[in-house]
Amino acid sequence: MADILSEIRGKIPKALAAFQIPAYSEIPEKLTNTPLWVKISLGTSVVTYAYVRYKWTAMNEWGVPMLTPSLLSFGTCGHYATDNGFNELADRELKDKNRKTVGYYRLTSPVVLTIDTELINAVFTTHFSSFSARQPEMGSFGVGKDMIHTLDILTCPKQWKRIRQSISPSFSNVQLEKMMGITKSRLDVLCEQIKNLNGDKINVKGVTGKYTMDAFLAGAMGIEMELDDIRDFTKSKEYTYFNDIFNPGPQVFLSVLIPHFGDLLDSLDIKIYAGDAYRWFSGYCRSLLGVETPETDQRNFLSSFKKLRISDKEAKTATKGLTDDEIISQIFVLFAAGYETTATAMQWALYEICKNPQLQNELYEEVKNVEESFDNLNAQKLPLLCAVINEVLRLYAPSGVHLRYCNEDVVINGIPFTKGSNVEVPVDLLHESEEYWGADALEFRPARWVENPELYKANFFLPFGAGPRNCVGMRFANMQARLGLLRILKTFRLEFPKDCVANAKRTRLTTFLIGPTEEIMVSFLPHEYIH
């Protein structure tokens, strides 16, 4: 006991350790007469303060440079609450100070922020079993208990592995090729709707968003978005529901700040945001689960997941298979993770192409005679198109931070990570580092991928994350983006409207997704009318 006390004392700041409890007679009368509730509050505050200060010594011996935590910013949490806050922190503390790693406290949890590729590789891949989750258990964050099994938030390694192994085959080449048929037919509809605009300008995210959402809903669930006019996309219920879920407001942070708050909400069946979206989505999935589907049904994800159905009891020991609740959660996360990310990447690709007429001409020459078959959607057949997509994923990475949560004490590259600590990778900084990318790191230059076809394998290019828990939808996203851009560029010439100053910049939102600083408006002019 004495050892423990002296060890704790050693870690408590000097001023606090020197504090002596005064004799009762020395306490001023005013204080002894204070109401009990004030004494309890004061006492609790002092103990909490001492506890927090103690927790803030956890990384003292880790050998990484540290940020000084403060009570006002909950350790160092301010950057989570402001747009671009995370990037500003990374720039200030890593780039400007010319270092690759720094430590700070998220409330009282240790965080190592790093762009050190050796450390990233060790944490994400070599020591995956010690870092197999992204965050501690937080339930569904208050969106609704049907969503507690989504692959991205699962913390139990066994359940994650079973689900990941079960759904991965749905992203095989054979399955993706099957799904391409549906995607192509939704592209037919999309291009007709764009033609109906007669060259009028449109927000480009409205086009790419409509495409990725429609193709996903049709391919995965058999829902076809019915829109007469593509401009109505942002008024559609599917779009509105998605936005409700992804712009939850500050209440979502309650699950992050209060341990087990999310679990509590789920067990009481309380939803703190996007209730309508939740009911629509889970109601639709549940109804589809109850319907027999023929073998030929092409609703790919749902029908292949249904073939893997197991009971809750079987799930306790099985290494493959999905319970009904898990199926619903997976369809939800595939929709959520797949729609916005791919639409965002395509939006920036069209923006950069439109900005550079020479690039657009070269791309048109490349794509105009390429058939839309699965075998053609690769860098051998479409080198420049694939290069543009890679360059977009580098400079406009749809997901801005990679997270890992440590589930057991482990020493990696000399850092003694403790259970409950975290690793965060600021993707924009990693993708813009001159050390990794050269002096033209900030320049949008697709040619770098053509000059070096192996570059996409570099451990400093991580748009889809890294290791066994990387993006399960990577190949699906590439298929959708390549096919979508191939069709759009074959069919239309893109131009900015005359009244539009093309000066949009990337801004990183608090959700870690990116948005443009201003709407990107584009006119789509059919080649058949130009030539």
Ligand code: HEM
């Ligand atoms: C350009 C498009 C996309 C980008 C940039 C992207 C990026 C990412 C990233 C960075 C992660 C975290 C990886 C990590 O922590 O190491 C992730 C996870 C995930 N993504 Fe994607 N993604 C994209 C498209 C998709 C699509 C189309 C789907 C599904 C249809 C999808 C489904 C998922 C899922 C389910 C996870 C969680 C995986 C797990 O925890 O095992 N993503 N994605």
